[in-house]
Amino acid sequence: MKILVLVKQVFDTEAAIKIANGKINSDGITQIINPYDEFAIEEALKIAEANKGEVTIVSVGSNVDQTVRQALAMGANSGYVVEDAALADADEYSVATALGKAIGGMQYDLVLAGWRAIDDGSAQVASRVAQALNIPLVNLAIKLEVAGGKATATTEIDGGTAIIEVPLPAVVTCQKGLNEPRYPSMKGIMQAKKKKIEKVGLDAIGLDAAAVAAKVKTLNIYLPEARAAGKVITDEPAVAASQVAKLLREEAKVI
């Protein structure tokens, strides 16, 4: 069984965001594997272990080696990165189109990914990749079984859960609760140094800059106005509760 995991490199969740020259400044920021992608990596490794499978990490971006290497240290077999200057202003369409073309030339039974990335939170790329590959999509898996050429996923829906079965190959996105991602072992970290990360440009996968031109245009990036601290009441509980109830009614008008 060949499993591909789509991995995105993102800023650490602790990172404070700074803007320079109209762009997000990444100087000095720790980069990590998108936390939702860690669930996908873990699930891929579990399925591969049970089925004598192979796991390939697939990513788009520049300077993502360290992040891909981290996934290899968890136990994935190899890495594949699409890196091209023409993807500098990529949107979800660009990335999914590149991934679709790259993956289209590979052998695979299952594509796993985090359901969204914590940076732009747009939750689009994996769904778009399923379209690009014309294979079935299942989003938000919190339980996954792969057997007999099928994937059966328990998925989160608004207000409940649904169990969805699809034939393989398929794209399944992973939600928190699916598993507990492992930490790389020392042995894993050492082995990862020798594992192969293949790098390709757009021309190698039969695309050019025009084919991946972004559809969405960024007009402005800005920091939100800090929420002003409000009234903090330190009176005894009964007085404080009564005051806040009154303020919610008369000042905030939310009750």
Next chain:
Amino acid sequence: MAKGIWVFAEQRDGKIKKVTYELLSAGRGLADSLGEELCAVLFGKDVAGIAAALGEYGADKVYVADNDKLAEYTNDGYVSTLADLAKANEPSAIFFGYTAVGRDLGASLAQRLATGMVSDCVTVKAEGGQLVFDRPLYAGKAFVTASCPEARPAIAAMRPNVLAINEPQAGKQAEVINVEVTGDIRQIVKEVAMAISSRPELTEASIVISAGRGVKGPENMKLLEDFADALGAAVGCSRAVVDAGWYPQAQQVGQTGKTVSPNLYIACGISGAIQHLAGMSSSKCIVAINKDPEANIFKMADYGIVGDLFEVVPLLKEELQKILA
């Protein structure tokens, strides 16, 4: 009249989701300023009867696919039918809610139609003939203003609970147009289990009562649930509470949980880690109850009470009940 602003009207068991009314209300204003018609798209089984009434919220037309094949949401069934409908009618924009269904359907449709999609938008306006959106990055630590200038339809998923709902115009009926279901469906829905709860859904609730580590254990969640029930609120929690196994993951608010924008968010025993604040900072009014006067949550709360939540919550509940009585 140009091609039209479309709203995907999400429903479950014949009940229209609140975000649909938010989208229609905003869509009405946009359609008027762009000189376009506003259309709703309603898919499901036994939904034809609720279609025309979407006119009360501003829809001029409703495209309805009422079919056994669409009884449960599936990516394939909904994407194929909607993509074919969009190709035939060439709308200029399609709006979804940033919900499980809206994300799944919107992103797939966007790739099928080779167009752009702006997700989790908190504002939309028409500017120079274009729709312009604001959306968060890094869960609200930054924001981006974006548009989809050329590709059509422009697709957007709007965050639930941020757009105002217009007063419905009672009795105003939309024109109903029946739509064929197209394409094969590869997803088999084996089972759907809705959580049995009398409380509103977390992302739609106008009041959210949220629990942090300060609740000390799962047995104390009842205190907050009672508080929520007294106000008709939803119950949320921080990541610490989920990781400790005290409350379900589906109720987590924050960067790795749900993003909520209620009118009132009451944070009980939540210290206010940056990852949690990201999930609730767009709430209209924030109340924090915490023993620690230095807690980070007080820096962004509109009203803070420094005190033990076990003392404060029952008192605040009582005071608010008095007001609501």
